[in-house]
Amino acid sequence: MFRRIRSYCLFGIKAVPVSVEIDASQGLPGFTMVGLPDNAVRESRERVVSAIRSIDKVVTGFRTTVNLSPADLRKEGSALDLPLAIGLLVATGEIEVPQLENLVIVGELSLDGLLKPIRGALSIAMSLSEKSKNILVIPRANESEVSLVEGIRYVCADTLRECVEALEAGAENVARWATGFRFKNKSTITANDIPDFKNVVGMEGVKRALEVAAAGAHNFLLVGSPGAGKTLCAKCLPGILPEMTETEILETTRIHSCARTAGDSDEFKPVMTRPFRTPHHSASMVSLVGGGTRLKPGEASLAHNGVLFLDELPEFNRSVLEALREPMEEGSISVSRASGTVVWPARFMMGAAMNPCPCGYAMDPKRHCTCLPEARKRYQEKISGPLLDRIDIQVSVPPVDASQFASKASAEPSAEIRKRVCAARDIQRKRFKGTRFKTNAEMSSNFAKDSCNLSSATEKFAINAADRMNLSARGYYRLLKVGRTIADLRNSESVEIEDLSEALRYRAFRS
Ligand SMILES: [Zn+2]
Known part of the structure; x- marks a missing residue:
């Protein structure tokens, strides 16, 4: 038959x-x-x-x-x-x-x-x-x-x-x-294994920078000595990002469903909270961007709608990092095969952390840096200009004072910060209605300029600052975008000098 x-x-x-x-x-x-x-x-x-x-x-x-x-x-x-x-x-x-x-x-x-x-x-x-x-x-x-x-x-x-x-x-x-x-109730959606900012005492500057990054979906880089708390702060980030919408849950779960091991009977859970992926710095190209004989999605796709966090950024293979430029710009990764081209969604916020120098103590007032200036320069040059160019927020993380560990005081909980982030995202949703953008980080240069409503004095300030700091055209518009997010956080129609001066502080590397 x-x-x-x-x-x-x-x-x-x-x-x-x-x-x-x-x-x-x-x-x-x-x-x-x-x-x-x-x-x-x-x-x-x-x-x-x-x-x-x-x-x-x-x-x-x-x-x-x-x-x-x-x-x-x-x-x-x-x-x-x-x-x-x-x-x-x-x-x-x-x-x-x-x-x-x-x-x-x-x-x-x-x-x-x-x-x-x-x-x-x-x-x-x-x-x-x-x-x-x-x-x-x-x-x-x-x-x-x-x-x-x-x-x-x-x-x-x-x-x-x-x-x-x-x-x-x-x-x-x-x-x-x-x-x-x-059948899903809210309690399964809010995960409790995300570290909370209320347990991170001090480090107000870093927390504020991450709040701005979360509000505008800006990529960020934290530079500081080993043990300064860079990774801990970054891990708190999913707790202040807006909850995923149903569409986002489906999109992300779909990728994770393609990445699961066939035949593995462990229970598969839909991805209800924003992914926070931390590939190791020895990660290969295939494990980061996907492909291979089984055509599995890589870490960049698994981080879709969430955060891809690269700890020890300079230790990553340079060609692997360069491969991330495509998804950072397009929001997707394409892998060509004999049988056709596979496209994976990969729209993520990129976070990274690094030491200021090979020994790690160049910014520490109490420890002595033993690196030669050339070694320090070579170390920083491992991160290419074009990649650095796509990181809107770059902050240095000062070493934490030991006295702060002893204090019993607790800081502002993540849930409070998230409320402000969500409010800023709501403003952006209205702003970008009918456009292809979703967040301030994505908007085009022209759109950035128009949306800032700069007064002539503020614009003069921005141009002067760009001149003084030797900013490229792209660097200038990045400044405006971050300024726009900071103004959104205080619910202001126009971007003012105070917003731009805060944005200027978020460039530890000044590319
Ligand atoms: Zn050093």
């Missing part, structure tokens, strides 16, 4: 429809698979036959041909195990499945018939959401992703046996509707 099963393959974060066509006929027993399968797909026959034996069915003894269509798309991964198993069972007449044409089946099988999760189930669910007739058949470990997409129906199972029973009973009768976000 000939049977066609509908399924999906992952290409980047896109889910591409694939049909698994199976023809099982009498004749010399054999098995042929055509249609550009990769090794994992080719090996699926062994897993599938063994899994089918575990439920006491037999599909061997036929002359079986499997075609994966469209034939010119390379089929990767193990998600085609389950459609192949169901297809073999119906084509050989072992089971009857009503309304097979409405089913979209994905899942990996183990030899004993357990269903294991696949990568990218959310992408598949999202591409099905428009057509309500479809029912998605998935491993139960993928349920938490799929249930986020309101309006789709799905059947999930832990084993091949459970899946076969459900399909024989009629998927229409057992399918569930995805609930979307209704």
Whole structure:
């Protein structure tokens, strides 16, 4: 008999429809698979036959041909195990499945018939959401992703046996509707493992700089001695950023769903708080921007809608850092492959921290810096001008006085700072309505100039300062953008001299 099963393959974060066509006929027993399968797909026959034996069915003894269509798309991964198993069972007449044409089946099988999760189930669910007739058949470990997409129906199972029973009973009768976000209550959204600014006593200047960075989504760089608290301050940042919208949660979870390890049955949680990714400085190009043989998204994409924090910035490989310029400008990363170009969203706030010199104590009044001036210069030159150019806020972090640790006083909690950040973001939302920008950091030079409403005296001040500090044209507009954010934080229509002088302080490097 000939049977066609509908399924999906992952290409980047896109889910591409694939049909698994199976023809099982009498004749010399054999098995042929055509249609550009990769090794994992080719090996699926062994897993599938063994899994089918575990439920006491037999599909061997036929002359079986499997075609994966469209034939010119390379089929990767193990998600085609389950459609192949169901297809073999119906084509050989072992089971009857009503309304097979409405089913979209994905899942990996183990030899004993357990269903294991696949990568990218959310992408598949999202591409099905428009057509309500479809029912998605998935491993139960993928349920938490799929249930986020309101309006789709799905059947999930832990084993091949459970899946076969459900399909024989009629998927229409057992399918569930995805609930979307209704089942999530607020408490799961506000994570409590983010450090709070109330525990960071002192360091008011750094906190203020991070508040400005958060309000305008500006990239930032913290320069200071080891142990000054740079990393701690940066880690508090997700606590003052606005909560993610439902669209943002879906976008980010979708990327993380593509990055999860297929077959890993650990519970997958939707990404409800802004990601804070901290790749190690030994990170390779592939792990940072994505790609590789399995085409997985990199750290830059996993930080989408959140923060990518690079500690010890000069220790990163220079070519790896340069690769970040594309996502910093475009908000996405494209990786070219023989089979086409994969585009991953990667819109993040970039944060970085570094020591002022190789020994780390150049800015410490109490310790002596032992570095030669050339060594210090070489160290700072590891960060290229163009990269530095894209970092709006650069602050030095002074060493903390030991007396401050002893004091019991607590500082302003993150929740209070977040209120001001959200208010500033609301102003920006109104400002950028109908444009392609979302935040002050993204706006174009012309837009920056127009939105600042500078008086002639203020403009003169800005131009003088730019002259004095030898700012490039880009540096000048960066100054205006940061000034715009500072003015938004105090809810002012126009940017004043006080805003610009604060913005001028946020350039420890003066590029
Ligand atoms: Zn030094």
